[in-house]
Amino acid sequence: MRALLVDRSAPGGLRLGEAPDPVPAPHQALVRTAATSLNYGEVRFVLESAPEGAVLGWDAAGVVERAAADGSGPAAGTPVVTLGGDGGWAELRAVDTDLMGVVPEGADMGAVSTLPVAGASALRALDRIGPILGRRVLVTGATGGVGRYAVQLARRGGAEVVAVTGDPEGRGAALRALGAHEVIATPSAAGAPVDGVVDMVGGRQLVEAYEQLGQHGTLVSVGHSGGDAEHFPYGTLYGDMGRHDRSVVSFHLLGCTGLARDLTWLAGQVATGALDPGTSWRGSWEKFPEAAEELLGRRLHGKAVLDIG
CATH class of the missing domain: 3.40.50.720 (NAD(P)-binding Rossmann-like Domain)
Known part of the structure; x- marks a missing residue:
């Protein structure tokens, strides 16, 4: 799969490259990612201390490609919004089913991707x-x-x-x-x-x-x-x-329980327009350095969204 890999020789400290597909645990679903949103903490602090070649990213929205083997969580083909400690800046993500919420059909996945952390x-x-x-x-x-x-x-x-x-x-x-x-x-x-x-x-x-x-x-x-x-x-x-x-x-x-319910409710509110996601920058994940510069420079008042693929 393609992913943003930590590479401190590249602009912004990341480069698009190839990484092994994640292997889900029994309680995890495999999700094909459509969009991710950036958080100041991961760009400012996590990226600078991460090992070379790591795939980071807390927030991501996409579609379940393979449901969890233990029967928990949504079925394959379900649009979802996901949270995790890493893995969101990639085409595929293995996600705990209690850290994903169901997204209404037809929702803007970029807008929904702003939800998990924020x-x-x-x-x-x-x-x-x-x-x-x-x-x-x-x-x-x-x-x-x-x-x-x-x-x-x-x-x-x-x-x-x-x-x-x-x-x-x-x-x-x-x-x-x-x-x-x-x-x-x-x-x-x-x-x-x-x-x-x-x-x-x-x-x-x-x-x-x-x-x-x-x-x-x-x-x-x-x-x-x-x-x-x-x-x-x-x-x-x-x-x-x-x-x-x-x-x-x-x-x-990540220490909280019941987040799947929270994320499902929040996704519904964004999808209907009841909550404004506040997207202030959006572009291809190839433009990560530009988004990161705006975020770290405190010039964004809202969220930066990267469309994947």
């Missing part, structure tokens, strides 16, 4: 906050892949959504169209306390967002794009003055 992370983060109907939820990094989905899902869940972006004037209209009630430049501009935070930035912004939590509030740490450490000044973790029972939590998406 959409599922946003959904699980909001779930971790708890009931959000009538609650105030702050989303940092709101123009990124996870952030855009978090804004939309929080609004659909009945929350008052406060979106944080470095350019409120330039991006405010787009974020309001997605469902944000307020668009601000920093978490400290939130004013009134918030009940939950979905944080994609980490570092100083995470600390600042935590300070906006009211009592019983939860901050869910999802991303670390800021690249700096979290230093909590003395007194930040005091529990008095309306700060009782606040928490910071994290999760690992």
Whole structure:
């Protein structure tokens, strides 16, 4: 099969080449991939430490070529969206059946490929906050892949959504169209306390967002794009003055159960237009270096999609 192989002598650190077809385990289906979407973490961190010749890629959408031998998961010929620790940047992918969701017939596979990491992370983060109907939820990094989905899902869940972006004037209209009630430049501009935070930035912004939590509030740490450490000044973790029972939590998406159900539901929402995938760059996988440069340069506000084949 053809795949994007790690090759640090090539532009962007990848080249199209030949790799052995994956051999599925009994609980895995073999999927012929149609599209993949890029995530900042895999391009920025995973690629730089991966061995030469490796096939990476977390997100991919395609069609089941061979169903799982143990009878689990969808049948051959079913359109699916898939998640995994690697293997998404290839024509064929072996995928655990509990990490794939069924996609409605005729859906845009490129749009659906944006879901596994970004959409599922946003959904699980909001779930971790708890009931959000009538609650105030702050989303940092709101123009990124996870952030855009978090804004939309929080609004659909009945929350008052406060979106944080470095350019409120330039991006405010787009974020309001997605469902944000307020668009601000920093978490400290939130004013009134918030009940939950979905944080994609980490570092100083995470600390600042935590300070906006009211009592019983939860901050869910999802991303670390800021690249700096979290230093909590003395007194930040005091529990008095309306700060009782606040928490910071994290999760690992591949450690979650029930993702097949999540991915199936999310795929249906994208297919019907109820969720906007926010594709801001799309092209052939031969143009990976161009997409990676845009992503790493923080010039993309949304997702980059590669069409495979």
